[in-house]
Amino acid sequence: MDQIVSPPQSTPVFQKVFRSDWKKALPFLAILVLVTGLIVGVPLLKRIARVATPASASLVDLSFSTPKTILTPGEQFDVSILIDAKTYSVSAASVSATVPSNLVKIVAISPGLYFTQNLPPDYSQPLITSNPGTSNLNIASIAIGAACPNVLPTPAPTTTPCVVRTGAGVLANLTLQILPTAAAGPAQISFDTTAGHTEIAALGQTTTVLGDATALSLTISPVVSSPTPTNHPPTLAPTTLPNATINQPYSATLVGTDADTTDTLNMSIRNLPSGLTSSCRRSPTTKYTVTCTISGTPTLAGTANVSVRLQDSAGANVNNSLQLVVQ
Secondary structure, eight states: OOOOOOOOOOOOHHHHHHHHHHHHHHHHHHHHHHHHHHHHHHHHHHHHHHHHSOOOOOOEEEEEEOSOOEEOTTOEEEEEEEEEOTTSOEEEEEEEEEEETTTEEEEEEEEOSSSSSOOOHHHHOOEEEEOTTOTTEEEEEEEEEOOOOSSOOSSOOOSTTOOOBOSEEEEEEEEEEEOTTOOSEEEEEEEOOSTTSSEEEETTOSSOOEEEEOOEEEEEOOOOOOOOOOOOOOEEEOSSOOOBOTTSOEEEEEEEEOSOTTSOEEEEEEOOOTTEEEEEEOOTTOTTEEEEEEEEOOOSOEEEEEEEEEEETTSOEEEEEEEEEEO
16 A cells, blocks of 8 residues: 655744744844833823823912102102012902001002903992001002903903903002102001901902002102202492593493302493483303493583392302492
8 A cells, every 4th residue: 555645734824934033133132122111101200200290380479560669758759559460360459558557658559451441430449448456557548350250261351341360560550759758767568367357359269369569669758858059149340430431421331240150140330410310231151240331421510329130040149339439
């Protein structure tokens, strides 16, 4: 009997490749596993981090700003009340500023441009009063903004009747005056943060969200009195007059001068002999000097006591009596 011999079975091609190249494919498999882990793992880590670390709340901060902090008694100045709402949505604010009444006077308080609308007049009427609990403080109060519901639709409205704001801006403006009797030294403007005074209405919050309320420090400088300048009396030259001859032309010149070049000098001449007159002139650029001329033809013989008066604009005056003989 013939023996049947089975033909040898062939190995599939892919198996040969895998068996021969598995070492070459290993790096590619490792890269594939790494990429898959990044795609799935990173978002998961971020989500875990958000759950584990709650977001910190930002406060609403108030502060004062003025271009000048060194002032003199009697000086009036403006102060801006600034707000920084950060991430809160703010709809209204009730602000009260206090000043020491023995140093500073509150002239006015008015809304800034932070809110585009204000509460009704019966709420927002500016109020300037004395603090009933502290006799040496004055308070300026104002309520501004809009009355909004505690929960707003998304997005929040940007037009009336309810407008909310975030970020920084000028909440209100103060006009103040240092009292003329104020003593030199430090002074301070601060917010009245007691219950029922300075409050910020932030949507979604059940309590006041006022954070830092930074006071403003001022310095009142002493009044330095300038010494009163000395006013020098004017002088006349010459101090004598030449004699005149009857029925003959006559002329004489007198010059008045003031040592204070900022003064304006005037000269007047009286009691001239019959037939003589005087005329005076002053240069626009040298008002502290005046020149007068006595001229004419005397008609009567005799002796006259001519009165010459010099007076400057600061009040100093000098009277001269000059003798004029007509022969």
